[in-house]
Amino acid sequence: SSKYSPESFRSQFPLFEQRENRDLIYLDNAATTQRPAPVIDAIVDFYRHSNANTHRSSHRLARRATEMVEQTRQQAASFLNARSGREIVFCRGATEALNLLANSLCCGLRAGDEIVLSTIEHHANLVPWQMMAARYGLKLRYVPHTAGVPQFDRLGEVLGERTRIVSLTGGSNALGLRPDLASIASQLRDRELHWIVDGSQLAAHERVDVQALGCDFFVCSAHKFYGPTGVGLLYGRENLMAAMPPWQGGGEMIAEVGLYQSQYADLPHKFEAGTSPLGSLAGLGAALAFLQQQDREAMAAHEQAMLQWLHRELAQLPHLRLLSQPQHNLGIVAFAPVDAAPADLSLWLDGRDIAVRVGHHCAQPLIRASGEGATVRASVAGYTTWRDCEAFLDAVREFQRISEPQGSVKATQGEWQ
Numbered sequence: 001s002s003k004y005s006p007e008s009f010r011s012q013f014p015l016f017e018q019r020e021n022r023d024l025i026y027l028d029n030a031a032t033t034q035r036p037a038p039v040i041d042a043i044v045d046f047y048r049h050s051n052a053n054t055h056r057s058s059h060r061l062a063r064r065a066t067e068m069v070e071q072t073r074q075q076a077a078s079f080l081n082a083r084s085g086r087e088i089v090f091c092r093g094a095t096e097a098l099n100l101l102a103n104s105l106c107c108g109l110r111a112g113d114e115i116v117l118s119t120i121e122h123h124a125n126l127v128p129w130q131m132m133a134a135r136y137g138l139k140l141r142y143v144p145h146t147a148g149v150p151q152f153d154r155l156g157e158v159l160g161e162r163t164r165i166v167s168l169t170g171g172s173n174a175l176g177l178r179p180d181l182a183s184i185a186s187q188l189r190d191r192e193l194h195w196i197v198d199g200s201q202l203a204a205h206e207r208v209d210v211q212a213l214g215c216d217f218f219v220c221s222a223h224k225f226y227g228p229t230g231v232g233l234l235y236g237r238e239n240l241m242a243a244m245p246p247w248q249g250g251g252e253m254i255a256e257v258g259l260y261q262s263q264y265a266d267l268p269h270k271f272e273a274g275t276s277p278l279g280s281l282a283g284l285g286a287a288l289a290f291l292q293q294q295d296r297e298a299m300a301a302h303e304q305a306m307l308q309w310l311h312r313e314l315a316q317l318p319h320l321r322l323l324s325q326p327q328h329n330l331g332i333v334a335f336a337p338v339d340a341a342p343a344d345l346s347l348w349l350d351g352r353d354i355a356v357r358v359g360h361h362c363a364q365p366l367i368r369a370s371g372e373g374a375t376v377r378a379s380v381a382g383y384t385t386w387r388d389c390e391a392f393l394d395a396v397r398e399f400q401r402i403s404e405p406q407g408s409v410k411a412t413q414g415e416w417q
């Protein structure tokens with residue numbers, strides 16, 4: 001990765017050019033990345049020059065807005081390698097995409113049908129299924145796990161006659177753990193069920209090819225891969241989505257409306273009720289074009305090298321429990337200080353302008369199973385530099401020096417993994 005320059009990548013992000021952010025060490029990328037200039041410009045340009053609601057058949061600006069949305073859809077289809085734009089639905093984010101799937105897929109199920117999840121899912125891939133389970137009498141089953149960490153190679157043990165949906169992460173936002181999706185695919189092969197991949201953390205770090213993956217549905221959020229908030233992607237196989245009922249009703253999603261019933265529009269519009277976040281869609285198009293110009297393999301190699309090093313260094317600190325592992329990891333280091341509150345460490349880092357996340361990371365069942373109340377999470381992106389990593393480690397070491405009780409040495413690493 002010697003060719004790759006995180007500094008030149010970083011120079012494309014105006015936030016880091018602001019005087020107050022010059023020295024910012026931003027390690028909260030799993031929550032949201034920053035946006036590069038082309039993305040910000042596309043949003044501003046849309047509202048400044050071509051704002052109108054979408055409608056093919058009316059005036060010039062409306063036609064232009066419609067073209068922008070459909071062009072972004074084509075870019076999204078090629079970003080995920082979908083077969084066509086009809087397989088791409090724009091949502092408010094991964095959360096809305098998962099709620100759409102839960103509502104649309106579960107209303108056809110019968111009491112006693114089963115949905116398989118894992119203990120490391122984000123709340124967005126837990127709560128909607130719990131709501132549907134309560135509404136339709138469905139049963140939730142979990143991939144076998146040890147202290148909250150799923151053993152995805154044992155997925156077969158929870159699949160049965162009544163399994164209808166398997167909805168699993170493509171990468172954990174709390175641990176970075178990236179399941180072997182090829183192995184999941186082979187365990188699900190030839191079964192009559194729907195496989196959903198929550199690719200929220202995956203899309204920023206790896207090229208996604210939904211056809212090669214073989215999943216039925218894939219969801220992700222633009223703001224995790226340098227795009228705007230308020231817009232996410234739902235990929236679904238065309239034949240499946242064509243047969244699914246719409247979730248939300250309203251304008252834009254209909255063909256004909258009567259007083260007592262209506263006919264719905266074709267895919268993908270059937271699932272896009274109401275006015276879309278047009279500025280965000282313009283920004284998404286710019287983010288996809290921006291990503292396409294990057295050497296993503298080199299960027300991933302740089303991120304992986306930093307991740308390996310951070311894990312190696314943190315593993316040597318005695319008063320710290322490392323929860324993440326460097327292998328099969330999408331850019332996250334998660335740990336908890338042994339003798340201090342995670343929130344105190346995060347405040348200490350904030351005091352040095354180092355931004356990390358502390359808490360349960362919207363994965364409460366997992367964090368609870370780890371025996372911790374909260375963890376500290378540092379997550380890297382293409383603009384993270386080696387200097388950022390060194391400064392972060394120095395600050396953690398310094399915190400340990402000032403907070404550790406004299407003479408007590410506790411090494412409790414490892415037993416949880």
Ligand code: PMP
Nearest residue numbers: 093094095122124173200201221
């Ligand atoms: N799933 C995962 C794995 C995530 O990391 C996130 C965002 N933290 C979501 C789902 C939800 O994404 P959003 O809040 O953008 O809808």
